[in-house]
Amino acid sequence: MVSSYLVLVWAWTRAAMAYRASFALMVLLGSVITATDVAVILVIFANTTSLAGFSRDEALFLYGVAGVAFSLCDMFVSNLDRISQHIKAGTFDAMLIRPVSPWIQMATDRFMPSRIGRVLQAAVVLGYALAVLDLDPGRLWMLPVMIVSGIVIFASLWTLAAAAQFVLTDAPEVTNAFTYGSGQLTQYPFSAYGRDLVRGVTYVLPLAFVNWQPGLYVLDRADPFGTPGFMRFLGPAAAVVLALLAALAWRQGLRHYRSTGS
Amino acid sequence: MASQPEIRLRSRAAPADNPALPSAGPCTGSGTERHRAITIRRCATIPLYARLVRYGFRKHATYVWAALAGAFTNSVFGVLRAYVLIALWDARPGLAGYDVVHAVTFCFITQAFIGPMQLFGGGLTVPERIRSGDIALDLVRPASLQLWSMAEDLGRAGYLALARGIPPLLLGAALFGIVWPAGAGHWAAFLTAFAAGWAVSFAWRYLVALSVCWLVDDRGANAFSLVLTTPCSGMMVPLVLVPGPLGEVVRATPFAAMVQAPADVYMGTADVPRTLALQAFWAVALLALGALGTRAIRHKVVIQGG
Amino acid sequence: MIELDRAGRSFKVRRETVHAVRDLSFRIEAGEFVGYLGPNGAGKSTTIKMLCGILTPTSGTVRVAGLDPSRRRTALARRTGVVFGQRTTLWWDLPLRDSFELIRLLYKVDRRAHRERLDALTETLDLGPFLRTPVRQLSLGQRMRGDLAAALLHAPDLLVLDEPTIGLDVVSKAGIRDFLRRLNAERGTTVLLTTHDLGDIERLCRRVMLIDHGRLAFDGTLEDLMATAPAGETIEDVVTRLYTAGVPPERAPR
Incomplete structure (x- = not known):
C-alpha cells in the first residue's frame, strides 16, 4: 500500500520536475494564494481586537492547525476529486x-509537489501562533493529536466526495462545497458561526473536532456554546468513525461503478 | 411598409451587394480597398454577434446541473463568509460606512459574481485552440477573434448570472436579509456597473488567454491571474476594510472594477459616476491591449505558421 | 481459466432495466485462443469488464483463474494482462520507459526478470525507437505495441484484448497478430480477444464465440462456424447473417 503510493508519487513528481522554473513559480504562487487567507484574517483584526471572543493570535492558532491538516490532504489526497473526469473519459477502467487499490491511484493522480508551498505557509502561521501565545505546556500533547485527526477527517471527507461522484457524474462540483467549504469553515473560531451550523458540523459532519473542540482545550477556553468538557477529547473517535463511513461509501461506489459504453 | 428600411439596411451591410466595393477574398491585405470593405462589414455584422451570444448562452445552458452545483457551492461559501463579517460588524458597528446588512449583502452579491465574472479564471476556448493550432482557422475568419470571444462570453455570463447569480442572493435574503436596489434608476445603475464589470473581467481573461501563445505552461499565467484577482477584487473581504494607501491602490485596480465596484453600486454605497468611470477606463484600456495582442498573435501565426 | 455461470449484468437507464449481458455461461481452458465476436452493443465489453473485475455482475457467477474478479480484483490483476484498443492504460505524461518501470514497481516484479522480459518485448515488438517518448506523443500503432508490452511485463497467464487492432494500418496489424500467435503457441498464454476485424479471427482464433443481445449465439471452432453455412460463403457472409438474423430480439427491457 504505502510503497505503491510512494512509487506513484515519485513518478508524478519526476514528471512535474521536468520544468524546474515552472515548478518553482507554482510553489511560490500556490503559497501566495493561500497566504491571502491569512491576509484576510489580518485585515479583519486590523479593524478589531477581538472576533467572536477570540484574539488575533488565538484565531491564527486555530487557522494554523486546520491549515496544516487541510493542506496536507489537499496535497496528498485531494486528487481523488478528479474521479468524475476519469469516469467520464473512461480512464478509470485502467x-x-x-x-493497486484505485483509491491510491486516484489520490496520487497528477500529484502536484508544488502544493508543498501551502503546507509550509500554514506551518509558518502555526509556528508563529505557538511562539506568541502563552500556552500551558502540559496541554501541548493535544497538538499532534489534533493534526493527525484533522488529516483523517479531511481525507475521509475527500473520500466521501469521491464516492459520491460515482453517482453525481453530472454535477461533481457540488462536493466542493463540503471539501473546500470545510477548509474555509475551519479557518475561523466556530463562535463566529450560528448555533445551528455549529451543531451540524459537530454532530453530523464532525469538523468541530479538527481544531475547534481540541483547540479550546489547548487554549484553555470554555466553549461559548456550552458543550461539556469531555467533547474536547473526542477528535480521534470522530475521525475513526468518519473514516469507516468513508471506506464503506467508497466500496459501495466501486461496486456500483458503471463503466462507460464502448 | 415597415420591412422596407430593414431590407435596405441589410443590403448596405453586405458589401458584396455593393458594386462600388470589390468582393472580399482570403488574400485581402491590410490597407487595400478590399481590407476596408471587410472592416466595414465587420462593424455591421451585429446579427452574427447576437447569434454568438445566443450560442454561448445555449452552450452553457446544457450544463444545468453543473451550474446548480456551482450555485450551491457559492451559496455555502457565502454563508460562511457572512458569519465572519457579521462577527466583525458586531464588534465594530458602522465600520467603513457599511452596516451589518451591507456586510452580509456584500458577501452574497460577490459570491453571485463568481459565475458570471468567471472570477477563478478561464471560461474562454482561446488557450485550448492556441495549443491545438485551431486558432489559425479562427484568425482567417472575416470577424475579429476578440469580438467573437467576447460575444460568446457574454452569452456564458448571461446564463451564469441567472443560474449561479440568483440562488446565492435568494439564500442570503432568506437566511440573513440583504438590501435590494431601490427603484428603476438604482437597478439601471447596477446593471450598467455589472455589465461593465463583466467587460473588464472578459478583457482581463482574454489577455491571460493570449499569453499561452508565448508561454510554455499556461498554468503559471492562470495562477498569477488568480493571485491578483482573489485578494484585489474584494471577493475575500470588502476592499473598504483595507487601510491606508494600500487600500487606495487595490480599490483602483481592474480587479476592484470587477467585484467591489458593482457590489457598491448594488448596495448604494458608491459614488455612481466615479465608479462607472473607473470601470469604463479599465474596460477600454484592457480591451485595447487585447486588440493589440490579437494583432500580435495573427502576426505570429501567419509568419511562424502557428 | 475462465468460467461463467449464468452471469448477467443489467443497468438502470431512466428507471428501465437494460440487460447488457444475460445468463451467459461458458468455460475457457488454459492455453486456448478465443475470439469473442458480436455487433456493437451486444455485450462484448461488458463481459470483458466483468472478467477484469471492473464491473460487478448483477446475477450469476464469474470466476477467472479460480478467483471472483470483483472481490479479488488486485490479486487477479497480477495474473491477467488487459489491453483496451480504444484507450491506453499507460501514463499519458510519462515516457514509455518510465511507464514500464512504474509497472514493474506496482506489480512487484523483480528487477532481473523485468529486465529480461522488457528486453525480449522490446525486440519482438520493436519498441526501441520510442522508449524515451512520452505516451501522448506516440502514434496509434506505437502506443498499441507499448500497451501490449505493458500488459505482458508481469508475465500473466491470461491476456484479455478488447479490439487491439482497431485503427491500425496493415503492417502494424500483421506485426501484432504474429506476436499474439507466438505468445499463445510458445508461452501457452490464454488469450481472449474481441474484435470487429474478421481477419484477426481467421488468422488467430481456434475457437469463436459470438454474442448477440447479451446472449451466446454461437460457440465452437472456426470450422464449425463455417460448416453452418452453404459452401462458398466467406466468413464475412456467415457473421453478417448471424448478426442480422441472429438471436430473436428478446432484449425488450422489462
Whole structure:
C-alpha cells in the first residue's frame, strides 16, 4: 500500500520536475494564494481586537492547525476529486486492472509537489501562533493529536466526495462545497458561526473536532456554546468513525461503478 | 411598409451587394480597398454577434446541473463568509460606512459574481485552440477573434448570472436579509456597473488567454491571474476594510472594477459616476491591449505558421 | 481459466432495466485462443469488464483463474494482462520507459526478470525507437505495441484484448497478430480477444464465440462456424447473417 503510493508519487513528481522554473513559480504562487487567507484574517483584526471572543493570535492558532491538516490532504489526497473526469473519459477502467487499490491511484493522480508551498505557509502561521501565545505546556500533547485527526477527517471527507461522484457524474462540483467549504469553515473560531451550523458540523459532519473542540482545550477556553468538557477529547473517535463511513461509501461506489459504453 | 428600411439596411451591410466595393477574398491585405470593405462589414455584422451570444448562452445552458452545483457551492461559501463579517460588524458597528446588512449583502452579491465574472479564471476556448493550432482557422475568419470571444462570453455570463447569480442572493435574503436596489434608476445603475464589470473581467481573461501563445505552461499565467484577482477584487473581504494607501491602490485596480465596484453600486454605497468611470477606463484600456495582442498573435501565426 | 455461470449484468437507464449481458455461461481452458465476436452493443465489453473485475455482475457467477474478479480484483490483476484498443492504460505524461518501470514497481516484479522480459518485448515488438517518448506523443500503432508490452511485463497467464487492432494500418496489424500467435503457441498464454476485424479471427482464433443481445449465439471452432453455412460463403457472409438474423430480439427491457 504505502510503497505503491510512494512509487506513484515519485513518478508524478519526476514528471512535474521536468520544468524546474515552472515548478518553482507554482510553489511560490500556490503559497501566495493561500497566504491571502491569512491576509484576510489580518485585515479583519486590523479593524478589531477581538472576533467572536477570540484574539488575533488565538484565531491564527486555530487557522494554523486546520491549515496544516487541510493542506496536507489537499496535497496528498485531494486528487481523488478528479474521479468524475476519469469516469467520464473512461480512464478509470485502467486503474481497475492494476494490482493497486484505485483509491491510491486516484489520490496520487497528477500529484502536484508544488502544493508543498501551502503546507509550509500554514506551518509558518502555526509556528508563529505557538511562539506568541502563552500556552500551558502540559496541554501541548493535544497538538499532534489534533493534526493527525484533522488529516483523517479531511481525507475521509475527500473520500466521501469521491464516492459520491460515482453517482453525481453530472454535477461533481457540488462536493466542493463540503471539501473546500470545510477548509474555509475551519479557518475561523466556530463562535463566529450560528448555533445551528455549529451543531451540524459537530454532530453530523464532525469538523468541530479538527481544531475547534481540541483547540479550546489547548487554549484553555470554555466553549461559548456550552458543550461539556469531555467533547474536547473526542477528535480521534470522530475521525475513526468518519473514516469507516468513508471506506464503506467508497466500496459501495466501486461496486456500483458503471463503466462507460464502448 | 415597415420591412422596407430593414431590407435596405441589410443590403448596405453586405458589401458584396455593393458594386462600388470589390468582393472580399482570403488574400485581402491590410490597407487595400478590399481590407476596408471587410472592416466595414465587420462593424455591421451585429446579427452574427447576437447569434454568438445566443450560442454561448445555449452552450452553457446544457450544463444545468453543473451550474446548480456551482450555485450551491457559492451559496455555502457565502454563508460562511457572512458569519465572519457579521462577527466583525458586531464588534465594530458602522465600520467603513457599511452596516451589518451591507456586510452580509456584500458577501452574497460577490459570491453571485463568481459565475458570471468567471472570477477563478478561464471560461474562454482561446488557450485550448492556441495549443491545438485551431486558432489559425479562427484568425482567417472575416470577424475579429476578440469580438467573437467576447460575444460568446457574454452569452456564458448571461446564463451564469441567472443560474449561479440568483440562488446565492435568494439564500442570503432568506437566511440573513440583504438590501435590494431601490427603484428603476438604482437597478439601471447596477446593471450598467455589472455589465461593465463583466467587460473588464472578459478583457482581463482574454489577455491571460493570449499569453499561452508565448508561454510554455499556461498554468503559471492562470495562477498569477488568480493571485491578483482573489485578494484585489474584494471577493475575500470588502476592499473598504483595507487601510491606508494600500487600500487606495487595490480599490483602483481592474480587479476592484470587477467585484467591489458593482457590489457598491448594488448596495448604494458608491459614488455612481466615479465608479462607472473607473470601470469604463479599465474596460477600454484592457480591451485595447487585447486588440493589440490579437494583432500580435495573427502576426505570429501567419509568419511562424502557428 | 475462465468460467461463467449464468452471469448477467443489467443497468438502470431512466428507471428501465437494460440487460447488457444475460445468463451467459461458458468455460475457457488454459492455453486456448478465443475470439469473442458480436455487433456493437451486444455485450462484448461488458463481459470483458466483468472478467477484469471492473464491473460487478448483477446475477450469476464469474470466476477467472479460480478467483471472483470483483472481490479479488488486485490479486487477479497480477495474473491477467488487459489491453483496451480504444484507450491506453499507460501514463499519458510519462515516457514509455518510465511507464514500464512504474509497472514493474506496482506489480512487484523483480528487477532481473523485468529486465529480461522488457528486453525480449522490446525486440519482438520493436519498441526501441520510442522508449524515451512520452505516451501522448506516440502514434496509434506505437502506443498499441507499448500497451501490449505493458500488459505482458508481469508475465500473466491470461491476456484479455478488447479490439487491439482497431485503427491500425496493415503492417502494424500483421506485426501484432504474429506476436499474439507466438505468445499463445510458445508461452501457452490464454488469450481472449474481441474484435470487429474478421481477419484477426481467421488468422488467430481456434475457437469463436459470438454474442448477440447479451446472449451466446454461437460457440465452437472456426470450422464449425463455417460448416453452418452453404459452401462458398466467406466468413464475412456467415457473421453478417448471424448478426442480422441472429438471436430473436428478446432484449425488450422489462
